[in-house]
Amino acid sequence: MKELKRVIISGGGTGGHIFPAIAIADEIKRKFPQCDILFVGAEGKMEMEKVPAAGYKIVGLPIAGLQRRITVQNLVLPFKLLSSLMKARKVVKEFDPQVAIGVGGYASGPTLQMANALKIPTVIQEQNSFPGKTNKWLAAKAAKICVAYEGLERFFPPSKIAVTGNPVRLEVTKIEGKKDKAFAHFGLSEAKKTVLVIGGSLGAKTLNDAMDESVQKLAENNIQVIWQCGKYYADALLNKWKDRLPDGVWLNPFIFEMDLAYAAADIVVSRAGAISVSELCLVKKPVILVPSPNVAEDHQTKNAMALVNKGAARLVKDTEARSVLANEILQLAGDSEAQIGLSDAIETLAKPNATQDIVQEIINVI
Numbered sequence: 480m481k482e483l484k485r486v487i488i489s490g491g492g493t494g495g496h497i498f499p500a501i502a503i504a505d506e507i508k509r510k511f512p513q514c515d516i517l518f519v520g521a522e523g524k525m526e527m528e529k530v531p532a533a534g535y536k537i538v539g540l541p542i543a544g545l546q547r548r549i550t551v552q553n554l555v556l557p558f559k560l561l562s563s564l565m566k567a568r569k570v571v572k573e574f575d576p577q578v579a580i581g582v583g584g585y586a587s588g589p590t591l592q593m594a595n596a597l598k599i600p601t602v603i604q605e606q607n608s609f610p611g612k613t614n615k616w617l618a619a620k621a622a623k624i625c626v627a628y629e630g631l632e633r634f635f636p637p638s639k640i641a642v643t644g645n646p647v648r649l650e651v652t653k654i655e656g657k658k659d660k661a662f663a664h665f666g667l668s669e670a671k672k673t674v675l676v677i678g679g680s681l682g683a684k685t686l687n688d689a690m691d692e693s694v695q696k697l698a699e700n701n702i703q704v705i706w707q708c709g710k711y712y713a714d715a716l717l718n719k720w721k722d723r724l725p726d727g728v729w730l731n732p733f734i735f736e737m738d739l740a741y742a743a744a745d746i747v748v749s750r751a752g753a754i755s756v757s758e759l760c761l762v763k764k765p766v767i768l769v770p771s772p773n774v775a776e777d778h779q780t781k782n783a784m785a786l787v788n789k790g791a792a793r794l795v796k797d798t799e800a801r802s803v804l805a806n807e808i809l810q811l812a813g814d815s816e817a818q819i820g821l822s823d824a825i826e827t828l829a830k831p832n833a834t835q836d837i838v839q840e841i842i843n844v845i
């Protein structure tokens with residue numbers, strides 16, 4: 480069998496790009512423990528913290544995105560791009576990987592572009608039903624494009640597509656037998672129903688507003704809440720709720736132990752980011768999705784509808800969340816038949832072998 484010895488993985492910006500990249504790296508390491516893996520990210524972005532925390536080395540490029548407003552940052556963008564291309568060329572040349580994998584996000588542009596220029600094969604992993612700009616741009620020269628949804632022939636050369644599903648970190652979805660540890664970790668009681676609220680890797684204002692108005696009501700109805708609010712909203716919310724949070728409400732910017740959060744939950748309320756959706760299929764919990772309307776081509780609604788159309792999730796629109804979310808939660812919490820129906824249906828959409836299949840595609844191109 481061909482062996483992976485040196486691999487570059489590039490991309491990031493949000494957890495939705497970083498965590499699948501880490502899942503791919505973990506699977507490569509599981510198969511080829513000696514493989515040397517180097518990540519290439521964007522300076523100042525989330526990957527510069529999360530990738531080393533997962534035990535991998537990362538180099539940052541000075542790349543940034545175009546701001547929608549006219550700003551000084553936009554004026555220096557061409558210089559940042561040029562210096563990112565130069566740095567990416569140096570990194571790729573010196574590390575000399577057998578393959579470079581792009582997971583979407585700014586940094587993967589210069590890195591894979593330079594790998595292409597140096598005749599190193601490239602593989603792209605696209606998490607969503609609507610591809611990001613960088614992946615669309617890199618597709619023409621990629622050797623393989625691993626996707627999670629059908630129908631991406633509209634954007635990518637059909638002969639290069641492999642429908643694998645999204646890579647998900649293994650330990651995140653291993654929840655069996657962890658309930659006791661989970662309740663202890665979050666300081667919750669086994670006697671009450673638990674709702675997990677996650678606004679994607681960065682938190683979601685809509686979900687925070689909805690929870691801000693309804694945690695009290697949920698607590699009064701014997702429902703506990705694990706409320707992940709995201710780092711941008713944390714100061715204001717933690718300040719407001721300091722000393723006043725009802726019993727059985729855990730509020731924090733980020734959950735490092737997602738396995739415990741999933742294990743504790745009877746119901747999950749979540750944004751419909753692609754990796755969150757893939758994880759939810761694997762943990763088989765009843766889910767209420769509130770897709771973000773602020774993403775390219777409304778792709779979170781498409782991610783969500785793929786489940787809703789199969790009876791595998793309920794949907795609450797972003798604009799309606801503040802007024803209806805608490806009642807939706809209470810209604811579902813009181814209907815165990817509906818909960819079973821949702822978890823049975825969501826289980827059928829899981830792709831448990833996605834990460835192995837992606838690594839096989841990577842091996843095939845070297």
Ligand SMILES: CC(=O)N[C@H]1[C@@H](OP(=O)(O)OP(=O)(O)OC[C@H]2O[C@@H](n3ccc(=O)[nH]c3=O)[C@H](O)[C@@H]2O)O[C@H](CO)[C@@H](O)[C@@H]1O
Pocket residue numbers: 493494495496498583606607651677678679680681707732733734735737750751752753754755756758771773774778779
């Ligand atoms: C606003 C935005 O641009 N969202 C995009 C971003 O979502 P986002 O970055 O929110 O990513 P996803 O929802 O796809 O995945 C979130 C990941 O973060 C982890 N997690 C989350 C919260 C937490 O407290 N702890 C934790 O570990 C989850 O377990 C999961 O692994 O990338 C996704 C995949 O390209 C896209 O589908 C989303 O539309």
